Amino acid sequence: MTTVRRIPLRRAVRWLLLVVALALAVRFLYWGQPQPRAFTLVPVQPGQWRITHDGNPGEVWQAFDVDDDGVLDRFVTPDGEWTRPSRRHRPPRRWLVVCIDAVPFGVMEELWQRGHFREFHRPSALVSTFPSDSELAIAAALHAPPGPGYEHQYFDRAANRLRGGVFVTLSGRSIPYLPRFDYVAPGWHKSVQYVLVRRAWHAEMGRLRQRFRETQKPVFHAHVSSGDPLFHRLPRAEAQSLLIEFEHVIREAYYAGRGELGVLLWSDHGNSLVRSRSVPLDALLHARGWRRSDALRAPRDVVIPAYGLVGFFVAYCAPEAVAELAADLSRLEGAELVLYRGPEPNVAVLLGTGGRRARLRWNDAGTHYRYEPEQGDPIELEPVLAALAAAGRLDAEGWVADADLFAATARARLPDAVARIRTWAGTTQVENPSDIVVSLKPGYYQGRGWFDRLVTMEGTHGALERDSSLGFAMGTDPLPETLRLRDLLPAELQPRN
Numbered sequence: 001m002t003t004v005r006r007i008p009l010r011r012a013v014r015w016l017l018l019v020v021a022l023a024l025a026v027r028f029l030y031w032g033q034p035q036p037r038a039f040t041l042v043p044v045q046p047g048q049w050r051i052t053h054d055g056n057p058g059e060v061w062q063a064f065d066v067d068d069d070g071v072l073d074r075f076v077t078p079d080g081e082w083t084r085p086s087r088r089h090r091p092p093r094r095w096l097v098v099c100i101d102a103v104p105f106g107v108m109e110e111l112w113q114r115g116h117f118r119e120f121h122r123p124s125a126l127v128s129t130f131p132s133d134s135e136l137a138i139a140a141a142l143h144a145p146p147g148p149g150y151e152h153q154y155f156d157r158a159a160n161r162l163r164g165g166v167f168v169t170l171s172g173r174s175i176p177y178l179p180r181f182d183y184v185a186p187g188w189h190k191s192v193q194y195v196l197v198r199r200a201w202h203a204e205m206g207r208l209r210q211r212f213r214e215t216q217k218p219v220f221h222a223h224v225s226s227g228d229p230l231f232h233r234l235p236r237a238e239a240q241s242l243l244i245e246f247e248h249v250i251r252e253a254y255y256a257g258r259g260e261l262g263v264l265l266w267s268d269h270g271n272s273l274v275r276s277r278s279v280p281l282d283a284l285l286h287a288r289g290w291r292r293s294d295a296l297r298a299p300r301d302v303v304i305p306a307y308g309l310v311g312f313f314v315a316y317c318a319p320e321a322v323a324e325l326a327a328d329l330s331r332l333e334g335a336e337l338v339l340y341r342g343p344e345p346n347v348a349v350l351l352g353t354g355g356r357r358a359r360l361r362w363n364d365a366g367t368h369y370r371y372e373p374e375q376g377d378p379i380e381l382e383p384v385l386a387a388l389a390a391a392g393r394l395d396a397e398g399w400v401a402d403a404d405l406f407a408a409t410a411r412a413r414l415p416d417a418v419a420r421i422r423t424w425a426g427t428t429q430v431e432n433p434s435d436i437v438v439s440l441k442p443g444y445y446q447g448r449g450w451f452d453r454l455v456t457m458e459g460t461h462g463a464l465e466r467d468s469s470l471g472f473a474m475g476t477d478p479l480p481e482t483l484r485l486r487d488l489l490p491a492e493l494q495p496r497n
């Protein structure tokens with residue numbers, strides 16, 4: 001007979017905890033490693049590339065640009081040939097559609113010019129919403145219902161209180177566009193990605209690669225949220241070089257499709273790429289006798305949500321206070337443009353710096369606009385309208401068509417300003433439209449206090465200006481040179497969930 005020697009329970013628990021802690025430490029140590037490169041491209045002569053398959057040493061492919069547009073069209077491999085699919089001539093069997101958050105048009109265009117992403121057409125400029133932030137921009141591109149507010153923290157008018165915040169980021173609850181993606185990062189990832197920028201990026205590249213390998217969905221929509229911290233936190237050159245890992249991951253997926261996979265890549269907004277600091281908002285409000293609060297109880301109470309460190313902010317106040325508060329905010333250091341709705345319908349009042357002031361008017365259908373400057377030209381539209389008038393594109397009362405204005409201003413310093421201002425002034429952008437919105441100059445942000453002491457901001461977005469507002473779009477099919485978010489996805493690529 002043998003006797004069983006009992007291990008004391010307390011000692012067993014201690015050992016178990018140690019093993020778990022060690023496992024977690026090892027897991028963390030190896031979390032967020034760069035993804036291996038599957039293929040290497042070397043240009044041989046104009047219009048021809050030599051491709052080595054790093055995953056299968058000794059295997060060499062050839063690729064050709066057959067129509068001289070700089071895009072790889074035909075691939076010759078040891079297992080036969082395949083060509084780039086085309087929606088019109090040879091539709092692909094499956095689609096990979098990736099929103100890579102915050103990649104500025106200029107950054108992607110430069111990479112393409114340097115010979116990267118040549119499986120795809122030259123990047124187009126994709127004009128974001130105003131404010132140029134993900135919540136609004138992604139909802140517009142995916143034609144999703146409006147979310148509760150402009151960011152994850154928002155003012156609930158009916159309840160008269162600030163709601164949301166980190167809980168919304170962590171849980172993804174009440175974000176209507178999220179379920180439309182087949183891949184999004186988990187909430188905890190979105191919370192650490194602004195601190196562990198590079199590792200979160202590598203980890204997400206790994207997850208994207210893995211998730212696409214596992215799917216058989218005919219249209220796979222992915223959102224790469226860790227693109228956003230690259231441009232907020234890293235110098236431009238480093239952010240740009242990290243995008244090459246994204247190129248490798250996408251290339252591997254595209255080549256595995258052997259001409260049966262269509263690809264569309266896009267970003268929801270850009271980034272100012274200018275080191276930024278906080279606007280002295282509280283000092284201004286205090287000096288002007290306003291009380292910043294989390295509810296509207298007294299006539300001079302103001303609610304201004306503060307969440308991300310972004311180049312815009314929205315304000316809620318009593319209806320009688322709007323014009324005066326807007327005028328005060330237009331004197332804020334770092335403010336470029338302050339907007340509020342006019343007393344009549346279909347009118348926005350625009351306040352620029354130095355007392356510049358105008359009204360913008362539109363018809364019910366939103367197809368025509370009239371700009372009425374009162375002092376100066378706050379959105380730099382007068383030269384544009386003069387040119388359109390000279391070309392006979394203005395009617396006798398000064399009204400001009402949306403399409404003409406888009407064509408004339410889509411790449412302006414304030415891209416597509418009139419249509420983006422009208423959307424902000426409407427009632428369908430968010431469930432709780434603000435009374436006032438302020439667009440900040442490059443170099444300034446407004447946001448949560450403790451976070452701005454924690455990190456350096458190499459850039460931000462949210463403003464009406466070009467660098468923050470122009471994302472990119474490119475894919476296996478050519479796109480218009482410049483387009484709006486709502487026009488990005490053709491019907492067959494709209495997510496159905």
Ligand SMILES: [Zn+2]
Pocket residue numbers: 102228229232308461
């Ligand atoms: Zn951002």
